[in-house]
Structure formats: C-alpha cells, structure tokens
Amino acid sequence: MEDKMQTKNIPTIIVIFGITGDLVKKKIMPALFSLFINNQLPTTFKIVGFSRQDISPKDFEKYLFETSAQYKDANIKTRKAFCKLFSYHSGVFENLADFEDLENHLRKIDDDWGICANKLFYLAVPPNLYEAIFKNLAASELTKPCSPEEGWTRILVEKPFGKNLETSEQLEELLSSLFKEVQIYRTDHYLAKEMLQNILAFRFSNNLFETNWGRQNIERVHIRLMEKIGVEDRGNFYDSVGALQDVGQNHLLQMLALVTMEHPREFSVDAIRKNRADILKTLVLPTEEDVRTSAFRAQYAGYRDIAGVAPDSQTETYFKIRAFLSHPKWKGVPFILESGKRLQDQRKDIEITLRHPNPCLCPKKEQHYKNKLTIGIEPIEGVTIHFGSKKEGFDMELEERTLDFRFRDAEKRTQYIEEYKKLLLDGIAGDQTLFVSSEEVRAMWRFIDPIIIGWRKNLMTLAYYQPDTSFVFADSFVE
Numbered sequence: 001m002e003d004k005m006q007t008k009n010i011p012t013i014i015v016i017f018g019i020t021g022d023l024v025k026k027k028i029m030p031a032l033f034s035l036f037i038n039n040q041l042p043t044t045f046k047i048v049g050f051s052r053q054d055i056s057p058k059d060f061e062k063y064l065f066e067t068s069a070q071y072k073d074a075n076i077k078t079r080k081a082f083c084k085l086f087s088y089h090s091g092v093f094e095n096l097a098d099f100e101d102l103e104n105h106l107r108k109i110d111d112d113w114g115i116c117a118n119k120l121f122y123l124a125v126p127p128n129l130y131e132a133i134f135k136n137l138a139a140s141e142l143t144k145p146c147s148p149e150e151g152w153t154r155i156l157v158e159k160p161f162g163k164n165l166e167t168s169e170q171l172e173e174l175l176s177s178l179f180k181e182v183q184i185y186r187t188d189h190y191l192a193k194e195m196l197q198n199i200l201a202f203r204f205s206n207n208l209f210e211t212n213w214g215r216q217n218i219e220r221v222h223i224r225l226m227e228k229i230g231v232e233d234r235g236n237f238y239d240s241v242g243a244l245q246d247v248g249q250n251h252l253l254q255m256l257a258l259v260t261m262e263h264p265r266e267f268s269v270d271a272i273r274k275n276r277a278d279i280l281k282t283l284v285l286p287t288e289e290d291v292r293t294s295a296f297r298a299q300y301a302g303y304r305d306i307a308g309v310a311p312d313s314q315t316e317t318y319f320k321i322r323a324f325l326s327h328p329k330w331k332g333v334p335f336i337l338e339s340g341k342r343l344q345d346q347r348k349d350i351e352i353t354l355r356h357p358n359p360c361l362c363p364k365k366e367q368h369y370k371n372k373l374t375i376g377i378e379p380i381e382g383v384t385i386h387f388g389s390k391k392e393g394f395d396m397e398l399e400e401r402t403l404d405f406r407f408r409d410a411e412k413r414t415q416y417i418e419e420y421k422k423l424l425l426d427g428i429a430g431d432q433t434l435f436v437s438s439e440e441v442r443a444m445w446r447f448i449d450p451i452i453i454g455w456r457k458n459l460m461t462l463a464y465y466q467p468d469t470s471f472v473f474a475d476s477f478v479e
C-alpha cells in the first residue's frame, strides 16, 4: 500500500469505461472535479474516457464543459482547466481491436510524459458488459504492468457483482483468472461513508463499549436504510434487482460486518478485510421456514407504472429481514435488516439495543428503559446513547434521556462526492480497505441467495404500501 499523502507523486491515467453514463455524471465526475479544484490529484494525471458513442474530441470537451457547470465551486476558468485533463476514445466494449487502439492512445500519453504511468481502469458500465471488458483488457495486455516496479494496473468495478451466488462466482472466477486480487477494487460506497469508517474508530479506539460488545450485553441490532427517494428513472435496472440485491446484499451487510467484526489488532488492509469477511461467513443461512416467517417484502403502489418496470412486477422496493450469526459472540442476537424506497422519512442508521440490567436498581412498577446506542448516518451523522436517568425531584423516578454526539454540520457533508473521492484516491494509493474482497462478496451472496429463491417460490407474499408513508412492517413479525 502506498502512502495516501504521496498520491500526488503517483503518475496515473484513469480510463473510465462508460464515460458518458449517469454514474460518471452524477458521482465520479463531481468527485474528480472536487479533487481537481482542491489540488488533490496526482501532479501527472490524465483521464481517458471510453464509450460507444461516436463523438468527436471537440464534442466530448463541450459535453464535459457543460456537465461541469453544475458542480460545486465551478467557474469557467476551472472548468476549462478540468477539461484539459481528459481525452476521449470511442470504441465498442466487445471489440478487441478497440482495446488495442486504446493501448496506442495510452502509449502516446506515456511517451509524452516519458514514463510508464500507472493505469486505473474504472468500469462505470452496466454489469452485462463486465465480462467483455475484462476479457479484452486482459487479451490486449492493457492490464499488464510495464515491469514489476513500474506502471501498476488496477481495475475498479462497481456493484452489483453478479445476480446471485452462482453468477457472482462465475464473475469472480473470470476475474481471478485474468487479474490478481491486489489489482481488483470492488466498490461499495457505504464503506467510504464517514460514519461507517467511524464505527471502527468508535469501537476499537475507545474503551467505552467494546469490552462487553456481543451477546451478553446486546439484545438486538436494527440496521436501517430507509429512503424518501423512489426508483425514478432507474426502472429498467431496479426491476431486475430489487431492494435486497440493490442495497441489502452489500450496504446493509457491510454495516452489519463493521458492527460485529472482531478487533483487527492493527489498521491494516488485510486484517480489516479478513475480519469483515470472517464475520460475514458466520451469517446463518436462512431456511425456507426463515423466509416464510422472517423475510418480509413489499412494493410501493405506483411502482409498476415506472418506465422499464414490468406491469406485473414482483420486485420488492422494501424488505425487513431477521438475520443471525453463528459466531459465539453473537449467537442468538437478532439482526434486523430493513430498507425501503419512497418512505416518508429518510432514516439510515444502526440501532443497538442493550439488554435490560439484571439485577436492576429500577423503581418498581415504572416503565423500564433499555439502553440504546444509535449510530446515525442520515439525516444525522452521529451517535446517540439512550439511557435511564433520575427525574428531578424528591422521588426516585426514572426517565429516558440521551447523550448526543454530532459528527459535523449537515451542510459539510457532500454526499457521493466525498465517498467517491476517497474511492478514487484509494484506488490510486493502492489501499483496498474500503473495497470489498472476493471472500466478502461470496459470504454476502450465500446469505442472500436462499431469500431470493424463497421469494421466487412465494414463501413470503409480496405486500404493498402507499408511497411517502411511514410504512414499517410490525416488529413482532420478525422478532
């Protein structure tokens, strides 16, 4: 791993496949722009855009210039300078000759610089194109480093990694036959969220909670990713995946991993990734009975009218699932994974409920409060501890109070930009901590697969909810 402070001295070319797509426009490009204006990119740096569109370099520059107008702190001068970082290469992903042309394109940049630059290949394309790109990258030898010491090559892949365990294993097999694990960067932007990174700091850099972290003290954990937004213009993609594959198989299980993983002993990539994978491997695989009783799914009314969605779609836009770990530290503790779109409130957090003290010095006949620890991601980034406190006055009466920690002011958060900035810089620095390993991908699919299969068999019927309501399925159902 190279020192991240040294990224300025790492001559790099980023090749972005699918440069004119939505992901680049909304997330990758604003992140690159922010890195650019904050002078955080390598001094010797170029971006090569690759896409099927047959547009001239001039039109590409015009597209970039116009697109960059919407980015934070953009002015004409910086936008013009930003455009100078780019060049465009039109090609067909399935066509090897176009990758050989790309090689010439990259060699010209190397020749201009008089070095063999490092190359980061970013696949910002739909997953059905991965295979062709992987194969052509390998066949054209574009991913072959110039020498062991010069010009590393890496590939950065966006989720979803497959559609189920079988297809993800096929993809992994192909990837590992063509590239080494150290070259493969699988993104999950949740890992790059400040509050998710903070879980490690919170647990392992303090002595406040970690000593009793586990089943003796923790009664249940509720992980939520509740969104106000709907599927909007992503009908085509979303209808083929659904909420569980879209955010459950990755973001929610990564949150679970960070809350439950063993102490990594050191801040090293291998230790952290191994411990995340190890805990995910202890997820108890759901049986058909589990799906029948604790894998609830629902769809919001009106979802089927969205362009690209099948008129009789059975795709879930909401789920609430109860999971368990077989790890001795967590055995018997229910983990409720819940996510939905078009809900009334935006709420992304992890709520950890502690067991009631036993014995408890609690006033008789009064309502007793269990301690709760909430790690907030959105709308509030912070940690809230709920505890019982004595009420003011002569009597020994209790009430629930909170200790609140706010990570920063909401306006300081730059959603997606900050996550993608980290992912891009870490890709250049060679730090895989915030990227998902093949072991993690496998463990997550092993858990998700039986649920998808059970749903397909209709072991749990699809329910419906009114959009923009505070729909949550009764807790008693999954507890």
Ligand code: BG6
Pocket (backbone or CB within 6 Å): 227, 246, 247, 348, 416
């Ligand atoms: C993405 C999903 O991975 O995560 C989206 O494809 C979802 O459907 C998004 O909205 C949630 O991420 P965030 O950062 O907005 O919480």
